[in-house]
Amino acid sequence: LSAGKIIGQQQALPQAGVSSRGLQIDVRGAALQFGDLTVLRDLDLSISAGQFLAVVGRSGCGKSTLLRLLAGLEQASQGSVAIGGTATSGLRPDVRVMFQDARLLPWKSVLDNVRIGVEGGDRAKALEALELVGLADRAKEWPSVLSGGQRQRVALARALVSNPRLLLFDEPLGALDALTRIEMQQLIERLWLERGFTAVLVTHDVSEAVALADRVVLIENGTISQDSAIALARPREKDNGFAHYENSIL
Ligand code: ADP
């Protein structure tokens, strides 16, 4: 984490997005074991509403486990995890997860895959979500005829169709070629700006973390070993609280 954009410890910086509709996350002293294996320990993490946090670290360090913990898909053996002020227990309807593989149902059309993500299978909302990701014209096709990047767009539409307040990404662009990855990064950034959800992106790609997030945490030995605010290359809001810091380093 030595990129020039990193400007210091998170605690010293103003918080962006206090009026966001995104969910706030508070993890306190969390630990998680699988049998004898301690994957996470002494984990404290507060993510403010509307923040874009990236989690980086070596393969096997516990990134996916942390994401599942935030999703309510794992329970901490010690400590607490609160999402929007409420202790987690199971996946909430206003929280969505996107994985490296799109996990589309091959026997359903693109549109029907997106309809799965919204209550009542609302067709109009599903079409609208497909429009957001630029795939409305492929609504009637089977997932199998799409490229890997297009399948991830469908997965993104399915995640967004219910207008979640927290979006958790587990290496969603890891299997894509470099150009498609950049397009998807731009799409995710635009949707985050428009929709105002809190975003947590797990990635082993530090440059992707720095490109997308306004804060990056590094996981080592099962806990957060580094926590850095990122100065954004271009302003994301009229005044996101970071302008002063950008001006001082650019
Ligand atoms: P990362 O996503 O950073 O690559 P993971 O969170 O997937 O790491 O895994 C962290 C560690 O926990 C690894 O050693 C992995 O083998 C182990 N692990 C993950 N899930 C389970 C599970 N359900 N049961 C047992 N061990 C697990």
Ligand code: MG
């Ligand atoms: Mg993982």
